[in-house]
Every structure is written in C-alpha cells, then in structure tokens.
Amino acid sequence: MSHTRVPNIGAGTEGESEMTTTLTRPDFTAADRCDRCGAAAMVRAVLPSGSELLFCGHHARKHETRLRELSATLQGSS
Numbered sequence: 001m002s003h004t005r006v007p008n009i010g011a012g013t014e015g016e017s018e019m020t021t022t023l024t025r026p027d028f029t030a031a032d033r034c035d036r037c038g039a040a041a042m043v044r045a046v047l048p049s050g051s052e053l054l055f056c057g058h059h060a061r062k063h064e065t066r067l068r069e070l071s072a073t074l075q076g077s078s
C-alpha cells in the first residue's frame with residue numbers, strides 16, 4: 001500500500017464561484033427529527049460554531065429567543 005494518490009489540482013475546480021443565495025429551502029426528510037421531542041423537523045438552527053439543531057415548529061418557536069441570543073441562523077421557518 002505504498003501507492004499515493006496525487007490529486008489533480010487545477011483540473012476542474014468548478015462550483016467554487018457558484019454563489020447562490022443563502023435562502024435555500026432546506027429539505028427535511030423523515031430522518032430529520034426535532035432534538036427535543038422527536039417530531040418531524042421543521043426548522044434548522046445553525047449556530048456560529050457550525051453545529052446544527054433541528055426543531056419542530058413548536059420547539060422552534062419556543063427556543064427562538066434563545067437561539068437568536070446565540071446568533072443562530074434559523075432556516076425553514078415560515
């Protein structure tokens with residue numbers, strides 16, 4: 001196992017300049033559950049640290065004030 005794979009740098013690095021809006025609608029699947037009660041997730045909260053929390057509509061509302069204090073970005077709320 002001495003073979004090292006050399007990445008082909010500079011050959012096709014596209015997508016880097018693709019600056020789409022940050023308002024993309026997150027796709028929640030059946031696997032995405034509220035961290036608090038296990039209901040289907042409706043809102044994703046992204047913390048400045050990079051960690052994500054998932055909430056159902058009920059708990060998103062309940063924790064919204066606290067999340068904003070933490071400068072979290074809420075996605076998916078309507």
Ligand SMILES: [Zn+2]
Nearest residue numbers: 034037056059
């Ligand atoms: Zn919940």
